[in-house]
Amino acid sequence: MHHLTKITAYILIIFVAISINFALPRMMPGDPITSLTDDPTTGMPVIMDEDIKEEIRSYYGLDKPISEQYTDYLKDILKCDLGWSIYYNAPVAEVIFERLKWTLLLVGTSTLIYMILGIFLGAVSAWKRGERGDLGLLVSVLSIGSFPSFFLAMLFIILFGVKLDIFPIFGATTPFMEYSSTFDAFKDVLYHLILPASTLVLTSIDGPYLLMRNSMLGVLGEDYIVTARAKGLTEWAILKDHAIKNALLPITTVIAIRMGFMISGAIFVETVFAYPGIGKLLYDAVSFSDYPLLQGAFLIITLIIIAANFIADMTYLYLDPRVKHG
Amino acid sequence: MNLLKIKALRVYFPTDDGIVKAVDGVDLNIKREEILGLIGETGCGKTVLGMSIMRLIQSTTLTDGEIIYKDRDLLSLSDDEMRKIRGGEIAMVLQNPMTSLNPVIRVGEQIAETIRLHQGLDKKAARKRVIEMLRDVRIPDPEKSVDSYPHQLSGGMQERVMIAMALASDPELIIADEPTKGLDVTVKREIIRLMKEVTAKRSMLFITHDLGAAAEICDNIAVMYAGELLEHASVDSIFSEPLHPYSEGLLNSLPERGLKPIRGISPSLIDTPQGCRFHPRCDYAMEICREKHPEMVKLEDGRAVRCFLYA
Numbered sequence: 162m163h164h165l166t167k168i169t170a171y172i173l174i175i176f177v178a179i180s181i182n183f184a185l186p187r188m189m190p191g192d193p194i195t196s197l198t199d200d201p202t203t204g205m206p207v208i209m210d211e212d213i214k215e216e217i218r219s220y221y222g223l224d225k226p227i228s229e230q231y232t233d234y235l236k237d238i239l240k241c242d243l244g245w246s247i248y249y250n251a252p253v254a255e256v257i258f259e260r261l262k263w264t265l266l267l268v269g270t271s272t273l274i275y276m277i278l279g280i281f282l283g284a285v286s287a288w289k290r291g292e293r294g295d296l297g298l299l300v301s302v303l304s305i306g307s308f309p310s311f312f313l314a315m316l317f318i319i320l321f322g323v324k325l326d327i328f329p330i331f332g333a334t335t336p337f338m339e340y341s342s343t344f345d346a347f348k349d350v351l352y353h354l355i356l357p358a359s360t361l362v363l364t365s366i367d368g369p370y371l372l373m374r375n376s377m378l379g380v381l382g383e384d385y386i387v388t389a390r391a392k393g394l395t396e397w398a399i400l401k402d403h404a405i406k407n408a409l410l411p412i413t414t415v416i417a418i419r420m421g422f423m424i425s426g427a428i429f430v431e432t433v434f435a436y437p438g439i440g441k442l443l444y445d446a447v448s449f450s451d452y453p454l455l456q457g458a459f460l461i462i463t464l465i466i467i468a469a470n471f472i473a474d475m476t477y478l479y480l481d482p483r484v485k486h487g
Numbered sequence: 488m489n490l491l492k493i494k495a496l497r498v499y500f501p502t503d504d505g506i507v508k509a510v511d512g513v514d515l516n517i518k519r520e521e522i523l524g525l526i527g528e529t530g531c532g533k534t535v536l537g538m539s540i541m542r543l544i545q546s547t548t549l550t551d552g553e554i555i556y557k558d559r560d561l562l563s564l565s566d567d568e569m570r571k572i573r574g575g576e577i578a579m580v581l582q583n584p585m586t587s588l589n590p591v592i593r594v595g596e597q598i599a600e601t602i603r604l605h606q607g608l609d610k611k612a613a614r615k616r617v618i619e620m621l622r623d624v625r626i627p628d629p630e631k632s633v634d635s636y637p638h639q640l641s642g643g644m645q646e647r648v649m650i651a652m653a654l655a656s657d658p659e660l661i662i663a664d665e666p667t668k669g670l671d672v673t674v675k676r677e678i679i680r681l682m683k684e685v686t687a688k689r690s691m692l693f694i695t696h697d698l699g700a701a702a703e704i705c706d707n708i709a710v711m712y713a714g715e716l717l718e719h720a721s722v723d724s725i726f727s728e729p730l731h732p733y734s735e736g737l738l739n740s741l742p743e744r745g746l747k748p749i750r751g752i753s754p755s756l757i758d759t760p761q762g763c764r765f766h767p768r769c770d771y772a773m774e775i776c777r778e779k780h781p782e783m784v785k786l787e788d789g790r791a792v793r794c795f796l797y798a
Contacts, residue, residue: 384586390543391581392601392652393574402600406591481591482636 171471178463182456183234187227243457248449253457257439261461263333264438268420268427270354271361276416279366283373284405288396290378299374306367310426314360314433321356328356331435357434361426368419369412376408383407410481417473420466490660490690491517491540496552498532498539505757506549509535511714513552514783517660522683522691524705524722526698526737528753532714533694534582537662540692541579542569556660575605578658582665584645588637594648595621595633598655605656620651624681643674647681654685661691667700679703698741702726710734713754713764716783720790730792732769763795771796 209217218224222233237243243253282298289295305313322330329335333353340346380386381404389403428440435441439458446454478484498510509532517523525533538544540554542561554561556577561569578601581587589597598620599613608616614633621629624647637645646666653661666682667675675697682691683704695701701708701722708725710718710733718731729735736749751768754760760767766776775795783793 384581384583385589387543388581388587388597388652389589391541391574391579393570393572393604394600395570403589403592407589410591482593483590483638 167474171467174467175464178467179235179238179460180231182460182463183231186452186456238460243460244453246451246454246457248445248451248454253454256454257442257457257461260437260439260442263436264424264427264431264440266333266350267354267357267361267431267436267438268423271358271365272416272420272423274358275362275366276369278362279369280373280409280412282366283370284377284400284408286370286374287377287381287408288400298370302367302370305363306365306370308364309429310360310364311429311433313364314357314430317356317360318433329353330356333437353436357430357436360430360434361423365419365423365426369416372412372415373408376411377404380404380408406480410477413473413476413480417466417470420469424462424465488519489516490519490521490557491692492553492555493536493540494553494555496536496539496554497550498535498544499549499551501547501549502757507756508532508714508759509756510539511759513711513714513716515709515716515719517690517692519659519690520688521707522686522693522705524701524708525692525694525711526696526701526708527711528696530753530756531711532756533711534664536711537579537664537692537694540662541573541577543573543579571605574601574658575656576658577660577662578653578656580649580653580661580663580666582668584649585637585642585669587649588645590637593634593636594640595635598648598652601652601655616655617651620655621648623654623685624648624651626651642670643678646670646674646678650678650681650685659689661686661689662694663691664694665696666693667695667697675700698737710737713759714756715764716791716793717765718790718792718794719783720792724788724790730786730790730797731765731794732771732796733765736768763793 215224222230225233241254243257245251246253246256249256282302286295286298318330321328329352334346334349335353338349340349386399386403389399394402424440427438428443430436431438431440432444439462443455443458445451446458493513493515496510496513497508500507500509511532513536515523525536527533535544539550540561544550550562552562556572561572564572588594595614595617598617599610602608602613602616603610618629618633621632626632626644626647632640632644637648640648650666653663663682667678670678679700682693693701693705705722707719707721709716710725710731712733718725718729718734720730725734726738729738733749738744739747740749749768754764754767762778763769763772763776763781766772769776773795779795781793781795781798783791784797785791786797
C-alpha cells in the first residue's frame with residue numbers, strides 16, 4: 162500500500178517534470194520563426210514570405226494546436242526521441258546518452274566516495290568531539306570544502322597535470338589509443354578519472370561530513386546510547402550498532418537533494434578537465450544556443466534527480482522501521 | 488552481608504556557572520537480596536548516584552570516594568573490567584523506556600545483544616533465551632513480540648522489555664531508575680508486581696520519587712536531598728514514623744495524607760544552603776541548623792538520620 166502510493170507519486174512527479182519541460186520554452190516570448198527572421202544581432206534581417214514561414218512551422222509541427230504538440234512530445238519521449246541537436250546534427254537522445262555514461266561514472270564514483278568518506282569522518286569527528294582529531298578534521302574539511310570546484314580543478318591541473326605530470330589534464334580517455342585488453346582500457350579510464358573525481362570529492366565532502374557530525378552528536382546524546390553503554394557494550398559496538406543507523410536517517414534525504422548540486426558541480430569540473438560528460442555538454446549547448454539539446458539534457462538531469470530521490474525514499478524505508486509500520 | 492558499599496561518594500560536575508555537587512558525600516550499603524529505595528525530589532542527585540555506580544557519567548566529572556562491589560572498588564577498575572560488570576553483574580533499568588530503547592532495532596535483538604555479550608550464547612540460543620525472558624516479564628505472544636520494534640509496543644510493554652533487558656544477564660544487582668515514571672496507575676501496579684517478583688533473589692536499588700511504589704516494593708528506604716542522604720530506615724518505620732522533617736514532609740505530600748506540599752523549592756546543587764541544607768524549608772529549624780551542617784546520626788534501632796533534632 163505504502164509502496165504503491167510512493168510509486169504513484171513518483172510517476173506523477175515525472176509527468177509534471179516532463180510537462181514543465183515542454184511548457185517552459187513555449188512560455189518564452191517570441192517563437193522560433195520570429196527569432197529566425199528578426200534576429201537583431203545579425204543586423205541582416207532574413208526576409209521570408211508567409212509561405213516559407215508556414216512551411217517551416219509545419220515542418221517543426223508548430224502549426225498544430227498546443228494540445229497536439231503536447232501529445233506528440235509525450236509520444237516522442239516514450240520512444241526516447243528527444244529531438245534533433247542543432248550543433249551536433251544528431252538525435253539529442255543519442256548525443257546525451259553518449260555523454261551520460263561519463264557523467265554517471267564521474268558523479269557516481271565521486272558521490273560514492275565522498276558520501277562514505279564524509280559519513281565516516283563525520284562519525285569519527287562526533288565520537289571524538291572537542292578533541293584534537295575532531296578539530297583538525299573540522300578545520301581541514303571546511304577549508305577544502307569552501308574551495309570553488311573549478312578553482313581546485315585548475316590547481317590540480319597545474320600541480321598534478323603540469324608540474325608533476327603524473328595525471329592527464331583533459332578528457333576521459335587517451336585520444337586515438339588502441340587498447341590491448343579491457344584491463345588496459347579500464348586503467349586508462351581510471352587514470353583520467355582520478356583528478357576530476359578527487360576535485361568533486363574534496364569540494365563536496367563538507368556536506369555529508371557536517372551533517373553526519375551534527376546528526377551523530379544528537380544521537381550520542383540520546384537515552385538509548387546510555388542504555389547501550391549500560392549493557393556493557395564496547396564503544397565501537399555502540400557506534401556501529403546503535404549510533405550510526407540512527408544518525409544516517411536524516412542524511413539519506415539530504416544525499417538525494419545534493420545529487421542536483423553534484424550535477425551542477427560536475428558542470429564546472431567537466432568543463433575545466435574537458436571531461437566529455439553531460440555537464441560539459443550543457444555548457445556547450447548553452448554556448449551554441451542548441452535549444453533542443455538543452456531541453457533534452459534538462460529532462461535527463463531532472464529524471465536522474467528524481468531517481469536519486471526515489472532511491473533515498475526507499476533507503477529511508479529500510480533504515481527506519483517507524484516509516485514502514487506507521 | 489553487603490553486596491555494595493558506597494563510601495563518601497562525591498560526584499561533581501564542573502559547569503560554567505559553578506560546580507554542580509550532584510552527589511556530595513553519600514555513604515550507602517546495599518545488602519544481598521535487599522531492595523533499597525532511594526527517594527527524593529527531582530534534581531536531588533539520585534539518578535546521578537545510580538549512574539555513577541555503573542560509571543555511566545561523562546568523563547569530565549570529578550568523582551571521589553569508593554564504590555565497593557564484592558571487595559572491588561568500581562571507581563578504580565579499568566574501563567574493560569568495568570564493562571564486564573556493567574550490564575553483567577550489575578544491570579540498569581533506565582527511565583523513559585520510550586527513549587531508552589533504540590527505535591531502529593527490534594526489541595528481541597536489543598535484549599539478545601546483552602545475552603550474547605555476557606553469556607556468550609550464539610545467535611540462535613540467544614533468541615530462544617530472549618523469548619523465555621519475554622515470557623518471564625509476561626509480554627503476550629513472545630514469539631511474535633521478539634521481532635517487534637519499540638514503537639509497536641505500548642509504554643507498559645516497553646517497560647517490560649527494559650526489565651527483561653536488565654534481567655538478561657542474570658545480574659546480582661539491579662539499579663532501577665524511575666521504572667514507573669509515566670505509566671498509568673494499573674500498568675504501574677503490574678510493573679511493580681513484576682519487579683518484585685523478578686528481584687526476589689537479587690538486590691536492587693530502586694530510585695524513585697513515587698513513595699507509593701517505594702512502599703510497595705522496598706525493604707529499606709534512603710531519603711536523598713540536595714546531594715546527600717537525610718534518613719535511612721526500614722520501609723515500615725519510615726512510613727509509620729518518619730524522623731527527619733523532610734521525610735515527614737514528603738509523606739505529608741502524599742494524596743492519602745492530605746496532599747500538603749513542602750514549602751519552598753529544592754535548592755540549586757551549585758549553591759547549597761549553609762548549615763543543614765533543608766533548613767530554609769524546615770518547620771522545625773533552630774539556630775544551630777543555620778550554622779552547622781548536621782552529621783548522619785545512627786540511632787539504636789538501626790536507623791540513621793541527619794538532623795539536630797536527634798543529635
